[in-house]
Amino acid sequence: MTLKTALVTGITGQDGSYLAELLLKKDYVVHGIVRRASTFNTHRIDHLYHDPHEPDARLFLHYGDLTDGTRIAALLEQVQPDEVYHLAAQSHVRVSFDEPEFTGDTTGLGTIRLLEAIRATGLSCRFYQASSSEMFGATPPPQNESTPFHPRSPYGAAKVYAYWVTRNYREAYGLYAVNGILFNHESPRRGPTFVTRKVAMAAAQIKAGLQEVIHLGNLDARRDWGYAAEYVEAMWLMLQQDKPDDYVIATGASHSVRDFVDQCFSHVGLDWRDHVRFDERYLRPSEVDDLVGDAAKAERVLGWRPRVRAPELARLMVDAELTALSHTRATAVGAPAASPVLELARP
Numbered sequence: 001m002t003l004k005t006a007l008v009t010g011i012t013g014q015d016g017s018y019l020a021e022l023l024l025k026k027d028y029v030v031h032g033i034v035r036r037a038s039t040f041n042t043h044r045i046d047h048l049y050h051d052p053h054e055p056d057a058r059l060f061l062h063y064g065d066l067t068d069g070t071r072i073a074a075l076l077e078q079v080q081p082d083e084v085y086h087l088a089a090q091s092h093v094r095v096s097f098d099e100p101e102f103t104g105d106t107t108g109l110g111t112i113r114l115l116e117a118i119r120a121t122g123l124s125c126r127f128y129q130a131s132s133s134e135m136f137g138a139t140p141p142p143q144n145e146s147t148p149f150h151p152r153s154p155y156g157a158a159k160v161y162a163y164w165v166t167r168n169y170r171e172a173y174g175l176y177a178v179n180g181i182l183f184n185h186e187s188p189r190r191g192p193t194f195v196t197r198k199v200a201m202a203a204a205q206i207k208a209g210l211q212e213v214i215h216l217g218n219l220d221a222r223r224d225w226g227y228a229a230e231y232v233e234a235m236w237l238m239l240q241q242d243k244p245d246d247y248v249i250a251t252g253a254s255h256s257v258r259d260f261v262d263q264c265f266s267h268v269g270l271d272w273r274d275h276v277r278f279d280e281r282y283l284r285p286s287e288v289d290d291l292v293g294d295a296a297k298a299e300r301v302l303g304w305r306p307r308v309r310a311p312e313l314a315r316l317m318v319d320a321e322l323t324a325l326s327h328t329r330a331t332a333v334g335a336p337a338a339s340p341v342l343e344l345a346r347p
């Protein structure tokens with residue numbers, strides 16, 4: 001039996017790690033693109049990696065960068081994937097205001113580099129684009145596949161460009177190319193500068209007496225938060241259909257940042273008001289106030305529906321932090337206290 005081959009960009013990120021797990025469970029051969037860094041950046045997938053010399057190895061990693069179109073084309077030629085999951089991006093909205101040009105280059109142009117490499121090499125692979133609810137920006141909820149875009153950040157604008165070139169390559173060249181318009185999804189593997197993980201880590205650290213306060217920005221923003229491990233199932237389903245199409249993936253419920261903070265702190269018996277301080281550096285020049293996704297089409301066509309909702313997500317993320325802390329304490333005498341300088345320096 002010939003196994004299917006997938007190429008995953010952004011395999012070292014939150015979603016890439018869950019997707020790689022899912023694809024390996026489904027017996028795929030998985031190739032991931034990893035950008036070169038001076039420190040190890042593969043901690044989220046280390047548990048999946050085996051020596052590639054072993055005869056049954058099915059996960060292979062390659063150096064590559066979204067800004068390097070020649071390398072991307074060479075990797076596509078070499079790997080000959082059946083499915084390409086394009087997840088890599090500069091994915092932080094606040095950072096995109098500090099680095100707008102880099103964000104446009106990676107998050108926007110990175111997508112057309114991949115699409116153009118697929119077209120030019122004549123591969124007949126299927127292509128998934130990691131589109132985002134940030135594209136809806138200022139358009140009031142609920143948002144579905146027909147809702148007009150009004151991005152509120154360089155990140156959101158770059159994702160709108162990537163969304164449209166994906167549709168364009170589908171219409172112009174007949175590529176099986178789809179947009180998954182995913183609303184916020186979180187997990188214990190979420191990057192520590194996104195608000196849910198930052199808060200979950202702080203609640204655990206404060207409970208353990210390792211930290212006293214956390215600095216946050218806008219507590220009024222509302223997000224539709226789901227569980228990342230479930231959202232990668234939707235990505236896979238989108239590439240298994242008869243026809244390519246675009247889908248919103250969301251839970252359909254929104255909560256304020258304040259609600260999420262409250263859920264995390266009350267889970268460990270703390271009152272968040274005693275520990276949260278405001279810092280304007282975490283505000284954005286323009287904010288997305290309210291995102292609530294309508295994923296009816298995904299349920300109808302893909303049979304996908306969310307299971308974990310925000311309150312349960314908050315609890316599972318805090319529990320994961322408490323478990324990680326207890327492991328640190330068991331192996332190191334005197335776990336390092338969180339540095340207030342680092343906490344403040346991160347966006």
Ligand code: NAP
Pocket residue numbers: 009010011012013014015016033034035037041064065066067086087088089090091092106130131132133181182183184185186191
């Ligand atoms: P993430 O954790 O920030 O992962 C981003 C990945 O992209 C990492 O593997 C990162 O590598 C890689 N990357 C960044 N710049 C690169 C470059 N120039 N060349 C090659 N690789 C590069 O993001 P995520 O939460 O998993 O999200 C996955 C995708 O879905 C992103 O495109 C994001 O914009 C989009 N999205 C996310 C959400 C969400 O709520 N999570 C919602 C909608 C859409 P390093 O590990 O080396 O940094």
Ligand code: GDD
Pocket residue numbers: 091092093094131132133134182183184185193194195196198215216217218219221222223257282283284287288291347
């Ligand atoms: N990061 C962060 N840090 N956000 C904060 C903070 C803070 O200290 N304080 C308040 N917030 C607010 C932000 O202003 C925003 O309204 C909300 O918390 C969520 O911020 P993030 O967790 O950074 O996520 P995001 O919604 O901006 O973007 C994420 O979701 C998008 C999908 O809608 C990212 O994963 C994007 O890549 C993704 O496309």
